Amino acid sequence: DAMVIQNPRYQVTQFGKPVTLSCSQTLNHNVMYWYQQKSSQAPKLLFHYYDKDFNNEADTPDNFQSRRPNTSFCFLDIRSPGLGDAAMYLCATSHGLRDEQFFGPGTRLTVL
Amino acid sequence: GQNIDQPTEMTATEGAIVQINCTYQTSGFNGLFWYQQHAGEAPTFLSYNVLDGLEEKGRFSSFLSRSKGYSYLLLKELQMKDSASYLCAVRVPGDGANNLFFGTGTRLTVIP
Numbered sequence: 001d002a003m004v005i006q007n008p009r010y011q012v013t014q015f016g017k018p019v020t021l022s023c024s025q026t027l028n029h030n031v032m033y034w035y036q037q038k039s040s041q042a043p044k045l046l047f048h049y050y051d052k053d054f055n056n057e058a059d060t061p062d063n064f065q066s067r068r069p070n071t072s073f074c075f076l077d078i079r080s081p082g083l084g085d086a087a088m089y090l091c092a093t094s095h096g097l098r099d100e101q102f103f104g105p106g107t108r109l110t111v112l
Numbered sequence: 113g114q115n116i117d118q119p120t121e122m123t124a125t126e127g128a129i130v131q132i133n134c135t136y137q138t139s140g141f142n143g144l145f146w147y148q149q150h151a152g153e154a155p156t157f158l159s160y161n162v163l164d165g166l167e168e169k170g171r172f173s174s175f176l177s178r179s180k181g182y183s184y185l186l187l188k189e190l191q192m193k194d195s196a197s198y199l200c201a202v203r204v205p206g207d208g209a210n211n212l213f214f215g216t217g218t219r220l221t222v223i224p
Contacts (some may be wrong), residue, residue: 045212057211101146102157
């Protein structure tokens with residue numbers, strides 16, 4: 001089945017140790033998004049790619065970077081995780097910017 | 113900023129009907145989405161409204177009034193598995209992108 005896959009589902013890292021989360025999709029969608037969702041809060045958009053065009057939200061910390069090497073894959077790099085970065089990270093895709101977004105199962109990040 | 117407001121929690125009885133309201137004040141409007149999110153899982157798409165009126169999809173219906181900045185999600189014949197958070201999200205156009213802004217979600221508990 002076509003889907004959005006996130007690996008790993010659970011990630012533990014140490015304070016300040018770089019970590020990379022990955023997302024892949026078999027939907028062949030043009031747009032890929034990364035959201036951060038903290039406990040009991042709404043998902044918050046960090047950035048998105050339309051094809052290879054990267055769009056960063058104004059309030060996304062510099063600590064967060066993203067790469068999209070091809071249509072299928074997108075990575076979220078957290079350069080120096082702080083305790084406040086512990087959250088669920090959701091990847092989503094859509095065909096176009098006006099279309100419904102399909103979410104992956106998320107990666108829950110714990111920072112020790 | 114973008115404001116999307118929903119009640120924090122609701123409780124309803126199995127077999128009953130429940131209405132979850134959402135009000136929004138955003139810099140633009142390009143559609144409103146409702147998502148269901150079970151604890152620890154990714155949001156799943158329920159409905160989309162861009163024109164005023166009611167959209168019905170099985171046990172779920174969603175209503176939109178753009179002039180009032182108001183939407184509701186109606187769930188009929190409630191089942192225990194409907195216990196989840198329901199997220200209202202507004203798509204706001206800008207800078208060539210259509211960003212999705214989420215409310216904090218309404219946690220619905222269905223009781224026997």
